[in-house]
Amino acid sequence: MGQELLSLENQVAVITGAASGIGAETASLFASAGADVVLGSYRADGYDITPVVEKVESCGQRAVVVELDVRRSESVDSMVAEAMSAFGRIDIMVANAGIARREDLPERVNDAAWETTIDVNLSGVWRCFRAAIPHMRTAGYGRLVATTSVSGPLQAWVGHSAYAASKAGLIGLVGTLAVELGSAGITCNAIAPGVVESPQSLDQVNSLGPQGLAEQARTNPVRRIGTCRDVAVGLLYLASAESGFVNGHVLVMDGGMWLAGSE
Numbered sequence: 001m002g003q004e005l006l007s008l009e010n011q012v013a014v015i016t017g018a019a020s021g022i023g024a025e026t027a028s029l030f031a032s033a034g035a036d037v038v039l040g041s042y043r044a045d046g047y048d049i050t051p052v053v054e055k056v057e058s059c060g061q062r063a064v065v066v067e068l069d070v071r072r073s074e075s076v077d078s079m080v081a082e083a084m085s086a087f088g089r090i091d092i093m094v095a096n097a098g099i100a101r102r103e104d105l106p107e108r109v110n111d112a113a114w115e116t117t118i119d120v121n122l123s124g125v126w127r128c129f130r131a132a133i134p135h136m137r138t139a140g141y142g143r144l145v146a147t148t149s150v151s152g153p154l155q156a157w158v159g160h161s162a163y164a165a166s167k168a169g170l171i172g173l174v175g176t177l178a179v180e181l182g183s184a185g186i187t188c189n190a191i192a193p194g195v196v197e198s199p200q201s202l203d204q205v206n207s208l209g210p211q212g213l214a215e216q217a218r219t220n221p222v223r224r225i226g227t228c229r230d231v232a233v234g235l236l237y238l239a240s241a242e243s244g245f246v247n248g249h250v251l252v253m254d255g256g257m258w259l260a261g262s263e
């Protein structure tokens with residue numbers, strides 16, 4: 001039998017924000033492609049990680065759940081240490097955890113609000129990559145993938161200047177790491193989803209809410225919003241060995257919405 005395309009067999013993936021939305025779907029998809037997974041779960045958000053673990057195990061793969069706060073280096077480092085002690089390798093790091101918090105007028109954004117968003121969305125990704133790189137370097141192989149957004153790199157998101165800055169900052173991080181690490185067998189890429197139905201986008205206060213999502217579906221060129229599965233499939237490609245000639249790339253998955261020119 002031939003080798004299956006986009007197989008992650010015998011590979012280990014660490015996924016952050018794994019208890020909900022895109023991260024949860026990615027964990028299941030990666031397990032169905034043959035990967036064992038380490039699931040970074042932020043306990044304070046109260047998501048139940050059990051269904052994710054059950055899906056992974058139903059694929060015959062192992063799941064290790066790690067309590068994680070990407071704002072703390074010790075927490076990120078101990079997630080990576082747990083992954084190494086459980087599996088002895090980290091092939092893939094999907095730094096997906098992120099937050100969106102609606103702001104007041106730009107001049108009223110305080111230091112704490114600004115710093116929290118940058119800390120989770122930008123520095124948090126950097127901490128995850130920093131912790132994984134030494135193990136990938138030793139192995140001579142690695143796939144670093146960040147979840148950015150069309151909001152920031154390509155579009156404005158009114159009321160979300162810190163979010164936009166954090167997600168745009170990831171493009172600089174990913175591009176430079178791609179060039180620094182390519183010769184070590186490590187690629188670094190990002191996925192930039194448009195509007196995807198998940199706990200983040202369904203949050204009426206901090207994001208679009210159900211009505212906003214319905215409106216986006218009406219105006220998107222493909223007449224729907226994205227699913228977590230859509231994004232997980234893109235992440236699977238960037239996490240796979242087959243994407244080895246793709247490095248420093250930002251994969252936009254938004255149904256063509258930003259080309260259509262509306263926020």
Ligand code: NAD
Nearest residue numbers: 017020021022042045069070097098149195196198199200
């Ligand atoms: P989500 O809110 O379900 O996922 C975010 C995850 O990050 C949650 O599991 C949450 O617990 C975790 N998290 C939050 N703070 C954390 C911390 N300090 N430490 C560790 N984990 C933490 O929503 P989602 O849509 O699945 O979001 C996943 C990623 O996709 C995020 O980076 C988000 O910004 C990005 N994104 C989402 C959309 C969308 O429309 N849903 C669009 C573009 C980008």
